[in-house]
Amino acid sequence: MKSVAALQSTLALLLCILVALPAQAQQSKEEKKAEEQLRTLHGSVLDKDENPVPSSIVYLVNSKTQAVKTLFADDEGRYRFSGLDPNIDYEIHAEHNDMMSPTRTVSNFDTRRDIEVTLKLSRKKPAH
Numbered sequence: 001m002k003s004v005a006a007l008q009s010t011l012a013l014l015l016c017i018l019v020a021l022p023a024q025a026q027q028s029k030e031e032k033k034a035e036e037q038l039r040t041l042h043g044s045v046l047d048k049d050e051n052p053v054p055s056s057i058v059y060l061v062n063s064k065t066q067a068v069k070t071l072f073a074d075d076e077g078r079y080r081f082s083g084l085d086p087n088i089d090y091e092i093h094a095e096h097n098d099m100m101s102p103t104r105t106v107s108n109f110d111t112r113r114d115i116e117v118t119l120k121l122s123r124k125k126p127a128h
Helices: 002-037
Strands: 039-046 057-062 068-072 078-084 090-096 104-106 114-116
Touching (some): 039 090
Parallel strands (some): 039 114
Antiparallel strands (some): 039 078
């Protein structure tokens, strides 16, 4: 009698494991699909003469949450934001010393996964 109960318990455990495996595989497929859809936004910060501007501060604003991400452009004026949600609009601009670029919008209707935006420093920052 004990061996029948043990066999039933073992079979029930195996059945639970077999049912859980496809669900876990499906979850990781969904996670992979979501990760594949994430976007990257990159480009350069240039001055009015088209020269790269290293150490510019690049601001990225999530239009839904108003969360701001910032980073410094590298020695060649390049910047890169990755892992961006494709369902959200973003606003981006750059600043360096007393100059700033116009704000550009990256729309969620833009279906590209890899988006390049050149930011040109062309106007004085407003006084606060």
